[in-house]
Amino acid sequence: MKFKILLKILCFSVLLASCKSTSSTSTKKTKLVVGIVIDQMRYDYLTKFADRFGEEGFNRILKDGFSLENAHFNLIPTYTAVGHTTIYTGTTPSEHGIISNDWYDKYEKKMVYCVNDNTYKTLGNNGSSGQKSPKRLVTSTITDQLHLAQNMQGKTIGISIKDRAAILPAGHTANGAYWYDGENYNTWITSTFYMDKLPQWVTDFNNNNKADEYLNNPWKTLYDINSYVNSRSDDNIFEETLIGQETPTLPKDLKSLRTTNNNFDLLKTVPAGNTFTVDFAKAAIIGEQLGKSKHTDFLAVSFSSTDYVGHKYGISAVETEDTYLRLDNDLADFFQFLDKQVGKDNYTLFLTADHAAVHSPAYLQSLKIPAHYLNVEKLKTFLSETTKRYFNSSD
Structure with a gap:
C-alpha cells in the first residue's frame, strides 16, 4: 500500500463526491486530508484480527472505504525513512534520495542520519533532538504539491513519535513537523527549520504531562489473555524482555520498569504510545484549526509504537x-473526533504501512523451516576486500 493507493483513494473520494453532488454545478472541496502510516503493519493483520476489531476502527475503513490489496513499490531497504518517503513522493529511493534510515555519505566521508541537520535548533526543550530538516529529501512530496497547487495556502502538519516519520511525509514546505523527545525531556518538539517559536498549543500539551499518566498504569491485555488465540504462548524464548523484567510476558509494570528503560522513552515501546500520538494529533487539529479554512489542509500522522x-x-x-487491538480503539476514537471536529463529509483519509515484518529466523529454525541470519561483519570484510581488489579503494 503505497502512493498509488493514495492516488486511487483520492480519485475514488472525488468520484463519490461527484456522485453525491448531482444537483450542484461544482464538487465539494475536501477540507482536510489525513494520511495515516502504521509502522511495520502487515496487511494480513486486517484479516487476522478482523473478528476482534470493533466496527469503528480498521473495519470502518474496510467497510466504507476502498482497499487496494495488490499495490506496492519494489524497493530496498524496507526501513521507516525509506517507506514513508516512498509513500509521500510516489517514487523509489534512487529518485527521492532517502536510501536508508542512515547511510555512509561518500562526499562527507561519514555516516549520516536521514533527517539530521545541525544548522537548525530544537524548539521544545534545550536538547539537540530537534536539529533536523528534510534537506536530504531531493524530490517533492504530495504535501508539497498540495501547497504548490494552492499557492502555498492551506496547512501541512506532520506528527509521529519518530522524527523521520514526521519530517519526511510533511515535505519541504510544511507548516510544522512534530516528534516526541522522551527519556528525561518528555516533550513534543520541532525544529527551527519550520518556525522560530513553538506554538502555544504545543506548549500547553507538553505542560499537561499525559505521558506520566500512561506510564503510571500497567500494560495488561485488553481482554482475557486466553482469548489471544492468534498469538503464540506469551512466555517464549523468541521475544525480548524489558530491562528489569524476568520474562517477556504481560502484564508489564510500566511504573517500575521506566526507571531501567530510559524513563519516558518506554512510552514509545508500548501501545499507549499510539494513544499518546492520537492525543497530540487531536491537539494539532484544534490548535492549527485544520479543516476550517477554504483551503485544503493535510495532516500526516504516523504510528510508531507498532514498530517498537x-x-x-x-x-x-x-x-x-x-497493540493492534488497542490501536483499533485509538483509530475509532480518532475517526469519531474527525467526524465531529471537521465533519464526516469534509475529510479524506488513507491508511497504509511503511513496511511489514517477518518471523524471526530463530523461530523459523525451531520449526525446521530454512532461515538464516546475515553475518554483517563477514559481509563488510568481503566488500572491503573486493573494492580494494577491483577499484584500489575501500571508500
Missing part, C-alpha cells in the same frame, strides 16, 4: 496482537 513492539516481541506475540 514488533521488533521486540515478533509478529505472533501476544503483545503485538494486543
Whole structure:
C-alpha cells in the first residue's frame, strides 16, 4: 500500500463526491486530508484480527472505504525513512534520495542520519533532538504539491513519535513537523527549520504531562489473555524482555520498569504510545484549526509504537496482537473526533504501512523451516576486500 493507493483513494473520494453532488454545478472541496502510516503493519493483520476489531476502527475503513490489496513499490531497504518517503513522493529511493534510515555519505566521508541537520535548533526543550530538516529529501512530496497547487495556502502538519516519520511525509514546505523527545525531556518538539517559536498549543500539551499518566498504569491485555488465540504462548524464548523484567510476558509494570528503560522513552515501546500520538494529533487539529479554512489542509500522522513492539516481541506475540487491538480503539476514537471536529463529509483519509515484518529466523529454525541470519561483519570484510581488489579503494 503505497502512493498509488493514495492516488486511487483520492480519485475514488472525488468520484463519490461527484456522485453525491448531482444537483450542484461544482464538487465539494475536501477540507482536510489525513494520511495515516502504521509502522511495520502487515496487511494480513486486517484479516487476522478482523473478528476482534470493533466496527469503528480498521473495519470502518474496510467497510466504507476502498482497499487496494495488490499495490506496492519494489524497493530496498524496507526501513521507516525509506517507506514513508516512498509513500509521500510516489517514487523509489534512487529518485527521492532517502536510501536508508542512515547511510555512509561518500562526499562527507561519514555516516549520516536521514533527517539530521545541525544548522537548525530544537524548539521544545534545550536538547539537540530537534536539529533536523528534510534537506536530504531531493524530490517533492504530495504535501508539497498540495501547497504548490494552492499557492502555498492551506496547512501541512506532520506528527509521529519518530522524527523521520514526521519530517519526511510533511515535505519541504510544511507548516510544522512534530516528534516526541522522551527519556528525561518528555516533550513534543520541532525544529527551527519550520518556525522560530513553538506554538502555544504545543506548549500547553507538553505542560499537561499525559505521558506520566500512561506510564503510571500497567500494560495488561485488553481482554482475557486466553482469548489471544492468534498469538503464540506469551512466555517464549523468541521475544525480548524489558530491562528489569524476568520474562517477556504481560502484564508489564510500566511504573517500575521506566526507571531501567530510559524513563519516558518506554512510552514509545508500548501501545499507549499510539494513544499518546492520537492525543497530540487531536491537539494539532484544534490548535492549527485544520479543516476550517477554504483551503485544503493535510495532516500526516504516523504510528510508531507498532514498530517498537514488533521488533521486540515478533509478529505472533501476544503483545503485538494486543497493540493492534488497542490501536483499533485509538483509530475509532480518532475517526469519531474527525467526524465531529471537521465533519464526516469534509475529510479524506488513507491508511497504509511503511513496511511489514517477518518471523524471526530463530523461530523459523525451531520449526525446521530454512532461515538464516546475515553475518554483517563477514559481509563488510568481503566488500572491503573486493573494492580494494577491483577499484584500489575501500571508500
